[in-house]
Amino acid sequence: MTSPLFELADISASLGTEHILDQLTLTVNRGESLVVTGPSGCGKSSSLKLLLGGLPWQSGRYLYKGEEVTPAMLPDIRSHCGYIGQESSFGRAIARQVLMRPFQFSVYKDRIFPEEAMYALLTRLGMAHELLDKPMQNLSGGQRQRINIIRALLLEPEILIADEPTSALDDEAAQSAVELLLNENSDFKPRTIISVSHDARWINHCSRQVTIYHGRVVAQEERHVHYG
């Protein structure tokens, strides 16, 4: 039995004169790995931003665990979500600092930094532990993306929101990321995953695909996922 985690009903959102979401209706159930696909500029990243409170909407309803979302609820929603963004600029910070930083945020101040999990995740994603001492700006795009994945997982989020999590990864690293994030047998898999992707290597392993066109859901496909 699945229960809705997020429910978006007829959400329309504009920024200035730009119509970004047009009566978007989408339910995300607990335990699923949903991937949102569609052409560039159709509103995929914006729909993820909306879930985290980063995009105001003008009409429609947004429910979280059955409750109408208000601004006061957003910090609690965010505290349950890990986020992997497209390109993050961390400047001169070294990778280890970037991984540790969320543990200094007040919402996570009671958590102890899981050093062993950090090393395990680096190994699972095929990264040398020495990379931890390099500035983020000196890492390759694929290495930075894997640091972003690890950063999100170290907080053990119930929900993972991932924008193009495998876009900069070669085949081997993409497969490791899929195994880590989507395989039910992975110790690190978040319970519910909401992603945006253009990458068949990722899309084919998600349990449901939703296609958006011009800010509106136009197709949905449920699938049984096989690994290996």
Ligand SMILES: Nc1ncnc2c1ncn2[C@@H]1O[C@H](COP(=O)(O)OP(=O)(O)OP(=O)(O)O)[C@@H](O)[C@H]1O
């Ligand atoms: N801050 C903003 N101000 C105005 N328009 C914006 C803003 N952010 C996004 N948009 C517009 O909203 C539309 C949807 O953008 P969004 O980033 O959600 O697309 P996307 O489907 O994720 O695209 P891509 O696959 O290229 O990443 C685009 O037309 C974009 O130009």
